[in-house]
Amino acid sequence: MTTAPRTPGRDRGFVPFVLPDTIDALPHRPFAFSRAGWEEARAATLAEPNELFRLLLRDQESESTLLVARRVIDAFLPAAEDRAPDAAAGTFADADAIAAEVQAVRAELAAVLAALTRSGPQARARALRGRAPLALSAGCRLDTLSQPATQPSVVVNRLFAHHLTLRGGGNPERGQARLRRRALESEGVLLPEIAAADFLDKARARPLTALHGSFHLALSRLPANFLPEVSGVHYAFHALGVDDLLTDTAPLLSEPDLREVLAEHLALAGPATRRRLYAAVRLTLDLEREHVAMLAELGAWHDNLTLESKVADIIARHAPLAGRQHGDVRIGGKALTDVFGAARIDLAGFLADLRESGHLRGPGNGDCRLLDAMRFGGPMFGIFDEHEAATFRAWAASVQAGERPVIEISPETAGDEAAERRRAAIARSAPADVVIAEAEPRDHRELFHRLVNIENFPNTLPIAAERAERCFRDAEILFVHGAGGRYTDASWFDYSPQALYERAERVYWEKLVDPYEPLREIPDRDEVLFRQSTYYLTYLIDGAWLHRLGNLGHDERETDAMLFAIYADEMGNGDLRKNHITLTHRVLASAGIRLPHIRDEAFIEQDELPDDLYGFAIQQLCMCLFPDRFHNEILGYNLAIEMFGSGEMRLHELQKLRHHGIDDCYEQAHLTIDNFSAGHAKQAADVIVGYLDRVRRTVGEAAVAEQWRRVWRGYASFAYFLEQPMLKRISAGDPPAGPDTPSPGETDDLADLVI
Incomplete structure (x- = not known):
């Protein structure tokens, strides 16, 4: 049943949304978690730093991870708005004053880093390796900042333009992560992808590094609620440019560009937001000082290591992976499997035994059985890198020369004191805005509100997953009957690239383009506006189905960059004037329709848009929250929705809108970018072919x-x-024999088509 036409623009008792969206921070709301999510998160916050980092990096779909993120943020920025008093915030009321403070700290850190790397390439490589988790994850705070709850905010779009730059304009090879990885590789630091199980181990990440990375990842999970913090950290982190200093490379974002966005946010911000933003800047300065100090401590530790301690450090790193590989090999009368299998290895005792064993005897130049085992063909070939093998050779030579210094093992503790403070803060974190509540939305409107503001309603995630999966299962009926669709053909066919392109091409021409004939009679204005109102709910979340794809740790497929580029187009590539959500609000304004923003509670009570459309929009919002679980389904959905952007329906809407003097910018934009020759529709097919080829x-x-x-x-x-x-x-038992056409007297309004 459809909703009858209504006169738009009546006073509803709420404040309508007006462009531009100058919001400086979203209204404060509690975070609702289920009891189960609460219990899962409680255990996770007590995990080792490396495990905490891995959890926040890999799991972007569960409510417990969002609660972990909230607690981590609270531990680093407890009550941020109360930490910087008004007087302090006023001292740095403009971007230039903040920039001066940040540049002073940059000079301080640059001097420390220069001294740290002065001793040679090994020192530089150690520093780069120690920073790698932060260097390769920098920018993740912006991954999902652009979302239905925040678009089309002025600040968010300015930051999205920076995000696009950091992502190489959609080409990952030009992006910050790839450039920094190449810089690492040029210094001999070879690491797996950041989401790999052994990334932190290969990076030799200190606990403090993992905790700092966890803070940045936590912000990336709740960016809408912490927009001021994201903005402040973004400016300070990139303006300090620790990683640019270490790699001696030019930044992708210049300080003037960063300062311009900061200034724009400050110009829109009220006192409370200014305090939060400034607290985030100060925290970032503290964190980067803390981490550079850790790198310096780590460098000094390495420089002061005795040869025996260097060997002990190498053995300690490899021993946990030794397993039972050494068979019957014995050192000092003890089997190596027992030595390395112990809960705690007596490194000093083991080294004393090893240097007296036959494995190190030789002519005096370091050659020995131990080194032979490391060479090509030996049982330990490929286990140790070139630098580690050279350390063993030097030690063997000293042993063969008769040197027997007292073995004193110096443990690696760089940053541990600061890490313990951070870890304790996370363990005791209990943000006051977290509540336990089971998700029971009363209707589609409330569910839509929760999905738009999902950061505040993580307890709704299980409902969203179940709804999305049910829809996907139900839709398989069209594998049998889909050929009769009026605008689509979802009937099953065996995949090949050629078969997919042929199906898409046929649907594009036969169902969307060729049926078009100009309307001979234009409906009256009220009817046109009512039909348009059936589209607006989905227009207001345009691009949402893609906004969580390709985030840090989930962007290793070649096709992820293509999907990100499509989403960037939908968001105007950071240009607010071209943003499709902006275009939608322009159309609404020209039609005299006044609505609150979809993130606002007042939107639940709006009566301009028919209830019939909520199911369609809700499915988009449900699937997009699970970019890993429903990755394949999103690829297929993306093809369907991008193809529907062109053809008969859109051309008819253009004709009607122009006739009645209503802004047609949204319809026109999609006719331009969704074509099947080179536009989003063709790109969507290319993404599927590329993905399945992988x-x-x-x-x-x-x-x-x-x-x-x-x-x-x-x-x-x-x-x-x-x-x-x-x-x-x-x-009803009457499936169509051919392409569907309306029966006599049956309307083709989308209000009848989409429920």
């Missing part, structure tokens, strides 16, 4: 069919909403 190359041909089925049910899930008239006839 599956074939990495997993095998047999896996492609399973992955393809999930992709295609994502396409079918869009058709499932769009082709409701056909589905109603199928349900």
Whole structure:
């Protein structure tokens, strides 16, 4: 049942949303978690620093991770708005004053780093390795800042433009992470991808490094609620440029560009936001001082190590991985499997035994059985890197020369004191704005509100996952009957790149473009506005289905960059005038429709947009919250929705809008960018082909069919909403024999098609 037309623009008793969106911070709201999520998070916050980092990096889909993020932020920035008094905030009321303080700290850190790396390439490589988790994750705070709750904010779009720059304009090879990785590799620091299980081990990450990284990842999980903090940390971190100083490379974001965005945020900000932003700047200065001091401490520790301590450090790193590989080898009468399998290795005792063993005897130049085992063909070939092997050779030579210094093992403790303070703060963190509540939205409107503001309603995530999965399952009915769709064809076919392109091409021309004929009669204004109102709810979340794809740790597929580029286009590539959410609000204003922002509670009570549309919009918001679980389905959905941006329906809407003097910018934009020759529709097909080709190359041909089925049910899930008239006839036992067309007297309004 559809909602009857209504006269737009009546006073609803709420403040309408007006462009530009000059919000400086979202209104403070509590964070609602279920009891189960609370219990899971409690254990996670007590984890070792490396495990905390891995959790926040890898899991972007569970409510417990969001609670962990909230606690980490609270531990680093407890009651941030109360930490910087008004007087202090006023001292740094403008961006230039903040910049002066940051530049003074940069000069201080530059001097420390210069001294740290002065002793040679090994010292430089150690510093780069010690910074790698922070250097390669820098910018993650902006990953999901652009979302339905924050668009089209002026500040968010300015920051999104920076995000796009850091991502190489959609080309990851030009992005910050790839450039820094190449700089690391040029210094001999070779590391796996940041999400790899052994990344932190290979980076030899200190606990303090993992905790600092966890703070930045925590901000990336709740950026809408902590916009001032994200803005302050973003400016200070990149303006300090510790990683640029270490790698001796030019920054992708210049300090003047960073300062310009900071100044714009400050100009919009009230006193409370200024305090929060400034507290975030000061925290970042403290953190970077703390981390550079740790690098200096680590460098001094290495420089002061005796040869025996250097060998002990190498053995300590490799011993946990030795397992039972040494068989019957014995040192000092003890089996190596027992020595390395002990809960705590007596390194001093082991070294004393090893240097008296036959494994180190030789002619005096370091050659010995131990070194032979490390060479090509030996049982330990490839275990130790070149620098480690050279350390063993030097030690063997000293032993063969008769040197027997007292073995004193110097433990590696750089940054541990600061790390323990940070860790204790996380363990005792109990933010006052966290509440335990089970999710029971009373209707579609409240569910929509929670999904838009999902950071504040993590307890709704299980509901979202179940709804999305149910829709995908139900949509598979179109694998059988989809050919009868009026705008889509979700009928099943066996995948090949050629078959996909042929299907998409046929749908584009036969169902979307060729049927077009100009309208001979234009409906009256009220009818046109009502039909438009059936689209607006989905227009207001344009691009949402893609906004969580390709985040840090989830962006290693070649196709992720293509998806990010499509989303960036939807957001105007950071240009607020071209942002599709901005275009939607322009159209609404020209039609005289006044609505609150979809993030506001007042939107729940709006009565301009029909209830029938909420199911369609809710499905988009549900699936997008699970970019890993529903990755394949999102690829198929993306193809369907991008193809629907062109053709008969959009051309008819253009004709009607122009006739009645209503802004047609949104419709025009999609006709421009969604075409199937080189636009988003073609790119969406290319993404699927590229993704499945990667599956074939990495997993095998047999896996492609399973992955393809999930992709295609994502396409079918869009058709499932769009082709409701056909589905109603199928349900009544009267499936169409050919492409669906309206029965006599049946309207083709989307209010009837999408429910």
